[in-house]
Amino acid sequence: MTHYDVAIVGAGPAGMSSAIEISQAGFTALLLDDQPAPGGQIYRSIENAHTDRLDILGPDYAEGKRLVAEFRSSSTTYIPNATVWNVSRDLTLAYTREGVSHGISADALIVASGAIERPTPMPGWTLPGVMTVGALQILLKAHGLLADAVVLVGSGPLIWLLAAQMIKAGAKPSAIVETLPLSHYFKALPKLRFNRPAFSYLKKGLLMMRSVKAAGVPVFLGAQGVAIEGSSRAEAVSFEIRGRMHRLPAETVALHQGIVPNQQITRLLHCDHRWSESQRSFLPVSDCFGETSVANLYIAGDGAGIGGAKVAAMQGRLAALRILEKASAVQNTATSELLAEIEKEISIRPFLEELYLPSAEIRDPKENTIVCRCEEITAGEVRASLASGVPGPNQIKSLLRTGMGPCQGRFCGLALSEIAAQYLGKTPASVGYYRIRAPLKPLRLTELANMGEAEVPQAPVKQELQK
Amino acid sequence: MLRRIAGRISPDIVFEFDGRPIHAAPGDTVASALLAAGETIFRSTPSSGKPRGPFCMMGVCFECLVEIDGVTDRQACLTPARDKMQVRKQRGFDATASS
Ligand SMILES: Cc1cc2nc3c(=O)[nH]c(=O)nc-3n(C[C@H](O)[C@@H](O)[C@H](O)COP(=O)(O)OP(=O)(O)OC[C@H]3O[C@@H](n4cnc5c(N)ncnc54)[C@H](O)[C@@H]3O)c2cc1C
Numbered sequence: 001m002t003h004y005d006v007a008i009v010g011a012g013p014a015g016m017s018s019a020i021e022i023s024q025a026g027f028t029a030l031l032l033d034d035q036p037a038p039g040g041q042i043y044r045s046i047e048n049a050h051t052d053r054l055d056i057l058g059p060d061y062a063e064g065k066r067l068v069a070e071f072r073s074s075s076t077t078y079i080p081n082a083t084v085w086n087v088s089r090d091l092t093l094a095y096t097r098e099g100v101s102h103g104i105s106a107d108a109l110i111v112a113s114g115a116i117e118r119p120t121p122m123p124g125w126t127l128p129g130v131m132t133v134g135a136l137q138i139l140l141k142a143h144g145l146l147a148d149a150v151v152l153v154g155s156g157p158l159i160w161l162l163a164a165q166m167i168k169a170g171a172k173p174s175a176i177v178e179t180l181p182l183s184h185y186f187k188a189l190p191k192l193r194f195n196r197p198a199f200s201y202l203k204k205g206l207l208m209m210r211s212v213k214a215a216g217v218p219v220f221l222g223a224q225g226v227a228i229e230g231s232s233r234a235e236a237v238s239f240e241i242r243g244r245m246h247r248l249p250a251e252t253v254a255l256h257q258g259i260v261p262n263q264q265i266t267r268l269l270h271c272d273h274r275w276s277e278s279q280r281s282f283l284p285v286s287d288c289f290g291e292t293s294v295a296n297l298y299i300a301g302d303g304a305g306i307g308g309a310k311v312a313a314m315q316g317r318l319a320a321l322r323i324l325e326k327a328s329a330v331q332n333t334a335t336s337e338l339l340a341e342i343e344k345e346i347s348i349r350p351f352l353e354e355l356y357l358p359s360a361e362i363r364d365p366k367e368n369t370i371v372c373r374c375e376e377i378t379a380g381e382v383r384a385s386l387a388s389g390v391p392g393p394n395q396i397k398s399l400l401r402t403g404m405g406p407c408q409g410r411f412c413g414l415a416l417s418e419i420a421a422q423y424l425g426k427t428p429a430s431v432g433y434y435r436i437r438a439p440l441k442p443l444r445l446t447e448l449a450n451m452g453e454a455e456v457p458q459a460p461v462k463q464e465l466q467k
Numbered sequence: 468m469l470r471r472i473a474g475r476i477s478p479d480i481v482f483e484f485d486g487r488p489i490h491a492a493p494g495d496t497v498a499s500a501l502l503a504a505g506e507t508i509f510r511s512t513p514s515s516g517k518p519r520g521p522f523c524m525m526g527v528c529f530e531c532l533v534e535i536d537g538v539t540d541r542q543a544c545l546t547p548a549r550d551k552m553q554v555r556k557q558r559g560f561d562a563t564a565s566s
């Protein structure tokens with residue numbers, strides 16, 4: 001088993017920044033990522049993007065070029081297309097790549113696995129043609145594919161960003177259906193802080209919204225009772241605004257209700273987690289440097305709590321510097337500067353969190369709405385099991401098989417905790433979350449059989465980097 | 468329907484989807500090439516047999532599972548499209564995740 005000083009999971013801004021810092025200090029760093037190229041969600045496929053695509057995707061995306069180039073020129077061992085499926089508390093780790101499993105060990109591990117989109121259970125959300133807003137953005141960023149006749153549904157900055165990017169690319173969405181109760185705007189305003197980073201985020205947001213409105217995209221605010229209609233694929237979106245019904249035909253429906261930390265690895269390791277009322281999600285507990293309740297296991301970036309790409313990069317550096325500090329027993333002044341900078345950068349979050357708090361309808365879906373997509377279990381079935389005395393997510397899992405399909409609860413876990421909490425009149429913190437076990441993704445027996453024989457293919461991987 | 472605003476389909480990457488030839492562009496995954504070719508249904512569910520297609524495109528939802536060259540449960544959104552692949556719609560799941 002190959003050993004590294006530091007292993008990192010995730011090649012987004014957080015993971016790349018960690019790797020740069022570790023390798024610059026002369027330590028060995030391994031970075032594993034399940035995508036074919038570095039960049040993570042925000043900078044996906046940035047190395048292949050030429051001027052026209054950079055123009056469509058905007059300056060925040062283009063900024064990633066420098067970081068990715070710096071990462072590529074570092075001495076990090078970078079392994080793309082590698083999905084981490086197991087991590088143990090002794091910091092050994094298993095990943096699969098092209099059907100073969102490999103194991104490595106490390107003295108410290110930085111989990112920089114980012115965020116995923118919040119589950120958005122609503123009638124019709126399993127129909128083909130319904131995707132997440134992030135999925136449409138990935139098709140645009142990574143594959144230069146643009147959808148026509150799209151209705152964007154939900155709430156959050158990513159909806160406006162995608163709409164603005166689509167308009168620049170030459171296909172304006174047919175409509176935006178925002179599910180925010182209008183009261184959120186009034187509640188959020190007092191949380192606005194006026195400093196330079198907050199002002200710049202706000203300005204960007206307002207400019208995006210203006211460009212969408214200027215392009216003539218119909219925007220429906222305060223939509224309730226959203227349902228996607230269709231027999232074998234999405235055909236229309238229906239909803240209600242102040243008692244009036246609307247129905248918009250759509251070939252593609254893109255859903256979004258904000259993003260939440262991807263908790264798979266920290267849950268697998270039984271790290272402590274806490275419930276964040278303002279982010280309405282569980283967050284791994286860590287100290288200010290990102291060290292979790294498991295020694296030498298760090299969390300950085302949106303996986304630690306949503307802070308955005310700039311904060312992710314700084315947290316990645318911070319965790320790395322902390323590891324180096326501990327290894328050399330020499331304090332680094334850069335850490336306190338980073339902490340102060342992160343503090344300033346996140347000052348917009350309370351406003352955004354209040355504004356984009358997911359609506360009650362999403363947190364407590366209607367009876368026959370599917371909650372667990374893999375096993376096709378409805379909110380009604382979940383409530384019926386609670387009514388019969390089943391106490392929480394793990395027992396519901398054994399009874400109904402929710403969270404036991406291949407996605408392992410990634411797209412139902414949070415929804416289930418919310419439904420159970422609501423039904424039992426408890427907090428999500430007290431009902432808890434699914435226990436997560438390895439493998440983190442379905443594995444074939446042949447993949448496991450190869451485990452241990454094959455070492456990390458150092459030379460071939462390095463060659464691949466040169467291409 | 469999706470259209471390409473960048474990248475071109477290449478004569479060197481043609482795979483079959485239930486017998487239909489699908490032309491892919493360099494950098495395509497199986498999922499992006501299929502979506503670009505107008506295919507939205509990738510599998511059917513194990514219990515009710517309902518049609519499903521890609522949802523997240525980032526490897527987390529497992530809605531894009533297909534059979535590739537005889538191997539089931541492959542995530543089409545994470546699998547690079549290659550010439551002469553034999554891709555088939557999948558019914559249900561095969562390998563199971565942890566319990
Ligand atoms: C779909 C989506 C689109 C987004 N688009 C934008 C945007 O356009 N602009 C913006 O400002 N913010 C965007 N965000 C927010 C985003 O979270 C950024 O803030 C930023 O990318 C966070 O950086 P990160 O390094 O924490 O994680 P990420 O950039 O998310 O990187 C994490 C990486 O880890 C990989 N990974 C996860 N689990 C494993 C595993 N088990 N094995 C191997 N690899 C794994 C992921 O595939 C990913 O490549 C988006 C978020 C999502 C979910």
Ligand code: FES
Binds near residue numbers: 545
């Ligand atoms: S589309 Fe979600 S895993 Fe492939």
